[in-house]
Amino acid sequence: MSKKILVVKSSPNGANSHSNKLVDLLVSKFKDATVVTRDVSKGLPLVTSNMIAGFYSDPSTHNDVIKNELKVPNEVVQEFLNADVYVIGVPMYNFGIPAALKSWIDLVVRAGVTFGFSGPGQYQGLVHGKKAYLVLATGGAPIGSDYDLASSYLKQILGFMGISDVEVHGVAGTNIPDVVEKVTKKAELEIEALTV
Numbered sequence: 747m748s749k750k751i752l753v754v755k756s757s758p759n760g761a762n763s764h765s766n767k768l769v770d771l772l773v774s775k776f777k778d779a780t781v782v783t784r785d786v787s788k789g790l791p792l793v794t795s796n797m798i799a800g801f802y803s804d805p806s807t808h809n810d811v812i813k814n815e816l817k818v819p820n821e822v823v824q825e826f827l828n829a830d831v832y833v834i835g836v837p838m839y840n841f842g843i844p845a846a847l848k849s850w851i852d853l854v855v856r857a858g859v860t861f862g863f864s865g866p867g868q869y870q871g872l873v874h875g876k877k878a879y880l881v882l883a884t885g886g887a888p889i890g891s892d893y894d895l896a897s898s899y900l901k902q903i904l905g906f907m908g909i910s911d912v913e914v915h916g917v918a919g920t921n922i923p924d925v926v927e928k929v930t931k932k933a934e935l936e937i938e939a940l941t942v
């Protein structure tokens with residue numbers, strides 16, 4: 747059966763972005779897949795008090811303001827649930843993820859939808875049977891090192907929702923002129939060699 751891929755791009759650099767280019771390369775490996783792309787660098791709403799009220803109440807009680815503010819969050823979370831595979835492009839910003847990607851996470855990690863409670867203070871992921879690929883680009887910080895709070899955070903939050911099958915790929919050193927070509931080629935070869 748053909749897979750449904752949700753591609754999440756978060757670099758504002760469009761076609762010049764290292765993470766976007768590697769994401770495209772990885773996605774091209776999937777044959778006959780249905781691909782939906784969410785470029786979060788174009789902007790998503792930040793969580794509002796009306797959204798919070800809506801997240802934690804019965805939809806039949808929502809007034810028009812709440813309904814309106816929940817439109818994008820509902821679309822984003824539905825898009826997330828519809829996918830079998832996630833390919834997430836991650837430019838490292840200040841050792842973590844860009845704010846745009848965090849705004850997407852704040853809409854996707856939703857009580858009763860992508861995670862639930864199994865007891866007081868105990869959580870359980872509600873998203874099962876999915877796989878995620880993280881595709882990082884860093885100016886210099888090594889991927890998987892102690893500096894890399896981006897992939898460690900994303901693995902943690904995906905795992906929280908039940909997604910533990912997470913592969914990390916990418917390029918480290920895009921801001922180092924002497925190595926950028928070599929490390930980019932290495933990342934491309936690594937992705938080209940993947941069996942998806």
Ligand SMILES: Cc1cc2nc3c(=O)[nH]c(=O)nc-3n(C[C@H](O)[C@H](O)[C@H](O)COP(=O)(O)O)c2cc1C
Nearest residue numbers: 757763764765837838839840841884885886887920
């Ligand atoms: C605001 C900002 C913060 C950054 N912070 C880091 C950082 O903490 N560590 C690092 O290695 N590179 C950092 N960089 C460099 C980017 O990770 C690098 O340019 C990367 O290639 C960006 O991804 P992109 O090419 O997909 O846009 C930063 C770049 C920007 C614009």
